[in-house]
Amino acid sequence: MSKKSIGEAYLADPRLVEAKKLISEALNDHSSKIEGVKAADPELKQSYESMMEEFGKNRGGKLFYNYIGSGIGKGALVELADGSVKYDFITGIGVHYFGHSHPEVIAAEVDGSITNTTMSGNLQQNVDSPKLFKLLLDQANKYDAGFDHMFMTSSGVMAAENALKMAFQKKHPAHRVIAFEKCFMGRTLSVAQITDKAVYRAGLPKTLNVDYIPFYDANEHEGSIKNAVSKLEAMFVRYPGEYAAMCMELVQGEGGYWVGHEDFFKAICDTCHKHNVSVIVDEVQTFMRTDELFAFQYFKLDKHVDFVNIGKNSQICATIYREDHKPRPGLVSQTFTSSGAAINAAYYIINEVANNGYLGKDGKINKIHKCFADHLDKLSQKYPDKIEGPWGIGAMVGMTLFKGDFEKSKAFTFKLFENGCLSFIAGQNPTRVRFLVPMGAVTEEDIANVCKLIEQTVNEIE
Ligand SMILES: Cc1ncc(COP(=O)(O)O)c(C=O)c1O
Structure with missing residues (x-):
């Protein structure tokens, strides 16, 4: 048997192994309660609004979205501190690639x-x-x-x-x-x-x-x-x-x-x-x-x-x-x-x-891109005056709304947020609405749900 440092022995200590198992069980118990897009809980609304206001004041400006996470999510879904649940299709502008509360990512973080x-x-x-x-x-x-x-x-x-x-x-x-x-x-x-x-x-x-x-x-x-x-x-x-x-x-x-x-x-x-x-x-x-x-x-x-x-x-x-x-x-x-x-x-x-199956012509990145692009393509055929695209590649998917009008595109992102999905804008002349898809977590069902929200929201913008 090769010699182990005290550090190696510490990280393999059965008590830590047990503690990590408990963390994983607790995560699963709570995360599994998140089942889909949900409105804010009226009882949490007031404290959430005061927290947002104070945070905005301390930061020296309002946040783009009224978004403060509660610390948990499930896959592409995230819970905010007001109890609402939304699809996160912008992932902190492209950081949370494995979505929210991914059990293996959390296990790796705990190890570190x-x-x-x-x-x-x-x-x-x-x-x-x-x-x-x-x-x-x-x-x-x-x-x-x-x-x-x-x-x-x-x-x-x-x-x-x-x-x-x-x-x-x-x-x-x-x-x-x-x-x-x-x-x-x-x-x-x-x-x-x-x-x-x-x-x-x-x-x-x-x-x-x-x-x-x-x-x-x-x-x-x-x-x-x-x-x-x-x-x-x-x-x-x-x-x-x-x-x-x-x-x-x-x-x-x-x-x-x-x-x-x-x-x-x-x-x-x-x-x-x-x-x-x-x-x-x-x-x-x-x-x-x-x-x-x-x-x-x-x-x-x-x-x-x-x-x-x-x-x-x-x-x-x-x-x-x-x-x-x-x-x-x-x-x-x-x-x-x-x-x-x-x-x-x-x-x-x-x-x-x-x-693990993400890369290559038949990998998950291409499959999810195709699924998302097919949905958006159908929407652009149904609403040719409102939606053009899709644009992008792989986990970067975008569309042009209302001929790239900046104000309307921005209004769309706020309305889509209210309806249950995070997106963002990009570019100038035309402005585009973009998504940074959480590849490690997203499913084709999530894409279909988000596209329903997109359709609903496009029709709510004057
Ligand atoms: C292409 C590109 N380069 C550099 C940066 C800067 O990265 P950071 O915000 O982590 O400093 C960004 C951030 O959005 C980016 O999109």
């Missing part, structure tokens, strides 16, 4: 939360970190991409910051970046300059020089490739040697669910590399949402990209890169990166999606 510390970080990490790093790098190299390293961090935008810093350091003194029109990358002082939305950088000093090229247009396959490449070439002539990186989302999320194309991205990557410009792929929203674990694998860009940033679904955030972009000591570090609970949940979720 009974260890010695709350947070793990750069200086001190537990045995769960090396395991997660190996899983993610092995998966990123599924088709021999050749990634060597990963740096874990605390948010999607910090993964972007770290990739940008590494690219700038390698390409010093280059100081410009390129991005796609309508992109979203986050909101730090530097990354807010890249995100293509003026209100997100209103009042901020200019910290970065960013130039934009148009995203792929499926209606003009060849034309949009030629146009983007010629714009890139023109930039490289105008500012020779000044560009360090091209930042790209492969499916534009916040921008309105625009899906790119392999040929387009390959042409962009090749042009950038010809001019010694690094390519950063932002998969904070797309990770685990196509029928490959990474969207760069879906678009067959394994050898074409230099950095991949992940977040949201992965529960932890990270920058994945090769040896040739390795930063010099001191450039990237962070006191704490994530909690033991999140690191353990990340391992469970990523391993499950990578190895």
Whole structure:
């Protein structure tokens, strides 16, 4: 028998095993009482409203939705603290990929939360970190991409910051970046300059020089490739040697669910590399949402990209890169990166999606997408003046309502919330209503129920 540390013996202690069994039983007993969409409990309404008001005041502004969770749910359903139950089809903007109160996710979190510390970080990490790093790098190299390293961090935008810093350091003194029109990358002082939305950088000093090229247009396959490449070439002539990186989302999320194309991205990557410009792929929203674990694998860009940033679904955030972009000591570090609970949940979720029937042409992600898209397609045929679409890919599903009218689309999301389902808006001209589907929990019955709510709500908007 091999020698065990005290820590290993502690985690295998029969009392902990028994305690975890009790947690799991209690969870099941309570969670199973959640059976479907439900209105608020009148007796909880008043205390809920005062809590909302106080929370809004303390936050310095009202929440988008009157949403405060009670701490339990079942699959795609979540209970709010006022006793109401709703379908969660936006998942905290794409984080709760396995829905609410998933027994195995909670078991993984418990394993992580009974260890010695709350947070793990750069200086001190537990045995769960090396395991997660190996899983993610092995998966990123599924088709021999050749990634060597990963740096874990605390948010999607910090993964972007770290990739940008590494690219700038390698390409010093280059100081410009390129991005796609309508992109979203986050909101730090530097990354807010890249995100293509003026209100997100209103009042901020200019910290970065960013130039934009148009995203792929499926209606003009060849034309949009030629146009983007010629714009890139023109930039490289105008500012020779000044560009360090091209930042790209492969499916534009916040921008309105625009899906790119392999040929387009390959042409962009090749042009950038010809001019010694690094390519950063932002998969904070797309990770685990196509029928490959990474969207760069879906678009067959394994050898074409230099950095991949992940977040949201992965529960932890990270920058994945090769040896040739390795930063010099001191450039990237962070006191704490994530909690033991999140690191353990990340391992469970990523391993499950990578190895348990989610990926591939016949995997769950494609099946659920098809089911949702078929329902929306029927609705758009029934109400051609009100609903267009569906748009998106995999776990990202969207539709255009009322010809993309912003106010009506926003009103729709509030009404849909009232009726029992969370969604959100994306993009401008047209505005789209979007869903980030909880793949690890959702069933075809849930999709059918949500589509009934969509139909009811569309007909309630004037
Ligand atoms: C594509 C993309 N990149 C980066 C971010 C920023 O991630 P975070 O909010 O975790 O910093 C987001 C967040 O929505 C995103 O959608």
